[in-house]
Amino acid sequence: MPSTVTDNPQVIGRFAPSPTGPLHLGSLVAALGSYLMAKRGGGLWYLRMEDLDLPRVVPGIADDMLATLEMLGFEWDGEVVYQSHRTRYYQEAAEHLVRSRLAYACGCTRSEIAQIASAPHEEGLVYPGVCRDGLAPEKVERALRVKVYDEVVSYMDGIMGRYSQHLTASCGDFVIHRADGPYAYHLAVVVDDAASGINQVVRGADLISSTPRQIYLQRVFRYPTPDYFHLPLVTDPNGAKLSKRDNAVSLAAGRDLAREGGALLLSALRFLGQLPPSALAGAPSAEVLFWGVANFNPDAVPRASAPFPD
Numbered sequence: 001m002p003s004t005v006t007d008n009p010q011v012i013g014r015f016a017p018s019p020t021g022p023l024h025l026g027s028l029v030a031a032l033g034s035y036l037m038a039k040r041g042g043g044l045w046y047l048r049m050e051d052l053d054l055p056r057v058v059p060g061i062a063d064d065m066l067a068t069l070e071m072l073g074f075e076w077d078g079e080v081v082y083q084s085h086r087t088r089y090y091q092e093a094a095e096h097l098v099r100s101r102l103a104y105a106c107g108c109t110r111s112e113i114a115q116i117a118s119a120p121h122e123e124g125l126v127y128p129g130v131c132r133d134g135l136a137p138e139k140v141e142r143a144l145r146v147k148v149y150d151e152v153v154s155y156m157d158g159i160m161g162r163y164s165q166h167l168t169a170s171c172g173d174f175v176i177h178r179a180d181g182p183y184a185y186h187l188a189v190v191v192d193d194a195a196s197g198i199n200q201v202v203r204g205a206d207l208i209s210s211t212p213r214q215i216y217l218q219r220v221f222r223y224p225t226p227d228y229f230h231l232p233l234v235t236d237p238n239g240a241k242l243s244k245r246d247n248a249v250s251l252a253a254g255r256d257l258a259r260e261g262g263a264l265l266l267s268a269l270r271f272l273g274q275l276p277p278s279a280l281a282g283a284p285s286a287e288v289l290f291w292g293v294a295n296f297n298p299d300a301v302p303r304a305s306a307p308f309p310d
């Protein structure tokens, strides 16, 4: 039987950097992995700037990121989405949860939570649900939290295998909005992925522990859950994750990307377990990307973090 569109829906993937620092080798791996995973089956690849936490956004970085991606030969589909322009959608989503009694106002301070919370989990403090049944009269609203129930959220990651989390034990009712700050990353990501029809999320493994909370929100909103692929992280030679704040050097620093972009992409392909032919040495970026689209094999992507190959 010929396959139909419904049997084989078009992949819609995305790259969603936060413009709080320039693109580094870790972001290059996420950009390349998400691009090739979308394009290998003729899918779409969208770009979203996660510039919601405005005080942390560095002016000019979003444009630098776009210029760097362009110089490396990446072509995205449609218009770039900026989270800073989408607050009203996050607000609507949060209000919907409050109306449905799935979210509530919390007046606890961090130190109050620290005093009563059980031992902190790797996700931070586990919220013990103090304000779940109403804000005590002496408290002011500090945050909106979504209620989680005693269930294990489990999904099959395309690279890391089965991943499960007991939300009550690992984070408890979690924050979707702070009274003095932006809407939370988990809420924005889930609302935006659904609005763009994203059905494939490829990103760094540092976000794998966020995925159960995001799947939980998708279920609450009755949004479909995309397929998830978490890529190994790039570490520095001491084994620490590259982060914008500490040890990550901008991709463009000290490099002529127009000339060296192809070599950089070849190294990123090798980091992702791919075996590009030696004939591609010295090839321009566009040619390396073309090879990647035709040959990318997700089964070859390693799970372990590693330094970036020279």
Ligand code: GLU
Pocket: 015, 016, 017, 018, 050, 189, 202, 203, 207
């Ligand atoms: N903005 C996040 C970051 O730069 C990525 C979010 C996502 O891919 O879901 O780490």
